[in-house]
Amino acid sequence: MMAAILRRPAPLCALISFAVILAVWQAAVDFGFVKAFFISSPSRVAFELVRQVKNGELAANLSVTLYEFIIGLAFAVLIGGLLGLLASWSETVQHILDPFIWFKYSSPTIAFYPMFVAWLGLGEATIIVMAFLFAVTPIYANTLSGIKNTDPDLIRAAISFGARRHDLFFKVSLPASAPILIAGLRLAVGRALTGVVAAELFGAAAGLGYSMSYYGQKLRTTEMMASLIVIIILGVIFTQALAALEARVGAWRTGPGR
Amino acid sequence: MTEKATQGRLEISDLSITYRKPRSDEVFTAVEGVSLTIEKGSFVTIVGSSGCGKSTLLLAMAGLIPKASGAIALDGQEVTKPGPDRAMVFQDASLLPWRTVHGNVRFALELQRWKRDDIDERAMRYVRMVGLGAFADYHPHQLSGGMRQRVNIARALCVDPDVLLMDEPFGALDAQTREVMCDELLRIWERDKKTAIFVTHAIDEAIFLGDRVVVMGRNPGHIRDVIEIDLPRPRTNAMLDSPAFVDYRRRLREYIAADLAALQMVEAIV
Known part of the structure; x- marks a missing residue:
């Protein structure tokens, strides 16, 4: 019977393994193997989520986290994209930016957190900056490599038909690198969410990360897990949406040959 | 002419x-x-x-x-x-892979600022002339090497070079x-x-x-x-x-x- 299940398509297998985990979790608590105090249980988390939806707690935290996430990501896209474009056009700009990108790549972004707390204080501004810092690197790197590495054959063909600079950018480089730009955005979305939640854990007055650390300190596992579940769901929705967009934009890349 | x-x-x-x-x-x-x-x-x-x-x-x-x-x-x-x-026909790889056959021929007309109203029709005429009428909506990766070169020729001819x-x-x-x-x-x-x-x-x-x-x-x-x-x-x-x-x-x-x-x-x- 096991073999028959394993021959099923992947989504079904995933669904089954997920259900098994939930059942074992629930049973372990219900039959008293582990205390609910330590790991809560699926049913308790579900009831807690319903409670938080009804009393508006979830909406309040979710809106704060989403707001910080969107503003941080927007700055990352604007500034990372702009710097990436400038660097792709001018080697000088690229070399000027190189050391900073290097530092950024080789150090854990969260290490910058205390510095921004000192400058901007605990709360919204610092959290947005952390989201920005987490997200900006893939946006910059993918914009730079996408635009800069446009197939020179395509550029030459366009020039032979009299393409001007803006034609080359809008009609060749930009569409040619669209799949790489979207891939950068997908990475940035995941990282911006990481940045927001991490910063909220350490110092905030509202938000999903704040909620987790607040209930965590009070050892209220169920409430903490409710926020964790929402964060996971957010991450899955964002990544899946961008993966779908990526597949659509890059459809011409699949198939044999070019 | x-x-x-x-x-x-x-x-x-x-x-x-x-x-x-x-x-x-x-x-x-x-x-x-x-x-x-x-x-x-x-x-x-x-x-x-x-x-x-x-x-x-x-x-x-x-x-x-x-x-x-x-x-x-x-x-x-x-x-x-x-x-x-003048118009140039290159070796294989110079077609825009995200554009269709028709879109690639149209590309040359766009770059040379041909009048908007007859640009689609003119591109289509040259797609047909090289025998690709039935493939106008195909992307380059769906075509054979010979067909891709037909597109290249159509693209060069449609701008009416000397x-x-x-x-x-x-x-x-x-x-x-x-x-x-x-x-x-x-x-x-x-x-x-x-x-x-x-x-x-x-x-x-x-x-x-x-x-x-x-x-x-x-x-x-x-x-x-x-x-x-x-x-x-x-x-x-x-x-x-x-x-x-x-x-x-x-x-x-x-x-x-x-x-x-x-x-x-x-x-x-x-």
């Missing part, structure tokens, strides 16, 4: 082209002292072993690379940059497809007889297509001979075995063989 079709006379005089090797001051001479006049409406093919500067010469005619000295004039006008009077410049357009195709494409190219060319310049390393292709075959040699690239091809048009595959064709083929082979032998001697000395 109108007055435009009577243009397209190229005059190259004492042309030299040099490259600076990257990251050094060494200068490499790709083409030296080339003089050649190409009459309007004629089909000229350029052959030579690889490295003889034939593609470089063509790119200079397109205005894509600068001249070191000498001149290229199209109907008396000096060629310094790409212009709507001179058609072709850089080994069939170089990546198999032998059978090549023959079909040569027939097709001549069929299309016969319609309005634009000046055509076709670079190839295939001797048969050069004789079959050309009114004249320009033979180039290397070190540095120069013209060794220009052979008039006195075969009637339209050309047919039966001519490939005619005594005249065989004789042209033998003469051209001798040139190329001599060039390669000279190269091997140089390599032996070095």
Whole structure:
């Protein structure tokens, strides 16, 4: 019977393994193997989520986290994209930016957190900056490599038909690198969410990360897990949406040959 | 056609082209002292072993690379940059992979700022002319190599150039497809007889297509001979075995063989 299940398509297998985990979790608590105090249980988390939806707690935290996430990501896209474009056009700009990108790549972004707390204080501004810092690197790197590495054959063909600079950018480089730009955005979305939640854990007055650390300190596992579940769901929705967009934009890349 | 079709006379005089090797001051001479006049409406093919500067010469005619000295004039006008009077057919990979067949042909019209209202229809007319009417909505990766080159030809012709410049357009195709494409190219060319310049390393292709075959040699690239091809048009595959064709083929082979032998001697000395 096991073999028959394993021959099923992947989504079904995933669904089954997920259900098994939930059942074992629930049973372990219900039959008293582990205390609910330590790991809560699926049913308790579900009831807690319903409670938080009804009393508006979830909406309040979710809106704060989403707001910080969107503003941080927007700055990352604007500034990372702009710097990436400038660097792709001018080697000088690229070399000027190189050391900073290097530092950024080789150090854990969260290490910058205390510095921004000192400058901007605990709360919204610092959290947005952390989201920005987490997200900006893939946006910059993918914009730079996408635009800069446009197939020179395509550029030459366009020039032979009299393409001007803006034609080359809008009609060749930009569409040619669209799949790489979207891939950068997908990475940035995941990282911006990481940045927001991490910063909220350490110092905030509202938000999903704040909620987790607040209930965590009070050892209220169920409430903490409710926020964790929402964060996971957010991450899955964002990544899946961008993966779908990526597949659509890059459809011409699949198939044999070019 | 109108007055435009009577243009397209190229005059190259004492042309030299040099490259600076990257990251050094060494200068490499790709083409030296080339003089050649190409009459309007004629089909000229350029052959030579690889490295003889034939593609470089063509790119200079397109205005894509600068001249070191000498001149290229199209109907008396000096060629310094790409212009709507010339269109280029490249090897395989120059189609935009995210655009359809129709979109790729339309691309050239967009770049040359053709009037919006008839741009789609004109692109479609040229897609049909190269026999791809049923494939207008296909993307390049869904096409065979021969079909992709048809798109390249349609893209070059749709902008109505005076001179058609072709850089080994069939170089990546198999032998059978090549023959079909040569027939097709001549069929299309016969319609309005634009000046055509076709670079190839295939001797048969050069004789079959050309009114004249320009033979180039290397070190540095120069013209060794220009052979008039006195075969009637339209050309047919039966001519490939005619005594005249065989004789042209033998003469051209001798040139190329001599060039390669000279190269091997140089390599032996070095």
